Amino acid sequence: MKSRVEIHYCTQCRWLLRAGWTAQELLTTFSDTLGEVALVPQKGGIFAIYVDSELVFDRKAEGRFPEMKEVKQLVRNKVSPNMDLGHSDTPVKSRSTKNEASLDTEACPNE
C-alpha cells in the first residue's frame, strides 16, 4: 500500500500556490513511492503536512514554514527511509526564527 500525503493549507491566507508547489515537488521526488498527494483547503492559518495520517510538519507548532528539502526529508523518513535525496539531504540550516516566527504565528488575518 503506497503512502498518502496530505497538505493542509489556509485558503484565507492564499497558501494554495505554496501547497501546490509542495505537492508537485513531492510527486516529482517520490513518483514511485507515493500513492497520492492531497491538497486540503482549511482556514485559520493552517499549513500542515501529514504522511499516512501522521502529522510531520505543523507551521503553528514550528513558528515557520518548512524548507522544501526539510519536507522531502520528513516524507522520505516515513515512506522510503533508505532513499538518498542528493542535494536535498543536507541538514536544514539552523537560524533564528524569532522575527519570522513573530509574524508567522499570528492568526490568519482574514478571520
Add this chain to the structure above:
Amino acid sequence: MKSRVEIHYCTQCRWLLRAGWTAQELLTTFSDTLGEVALVPQKGGIFAIYVDSELVFDRKAEGRFPEMKEVKQLVRNKVSPNMDLGHSDTPVKSRSTKNEASLDTEACPNE
C-alpha cells in the same frame, strides 16, 4: 461531507504539471465546496478525473484532454449544481478531434 476530487495522471508522460494546474484551478474555483483534491500518479497514458469516486472525464475514452472550463463544469455539476461559473460556463466548443485524437489515444510512449 465535502467532495473529494482525484486527478489521475501518467508519470511517464510527465503530466504532473497539467494535473497540478488542474488541481489548483479547481481549488481556486471551489475553495468552499471541495474537501480535497488528490493528485494520483499512474502509468500508461492515464489522465482521468473522479468526483467522489465517480469518473467524470477519461482522456482515453474522449480521445483528448479536457478544456479547463469543461473540467470545472463537470465538477460543478456534481458538487454545486446551482453555482454560476461565469465565463467558464459557456459551452465547450465542438471541434474535430480526429487529428488530435489519433495522437492522444496512443499508448504511453514510455511503456
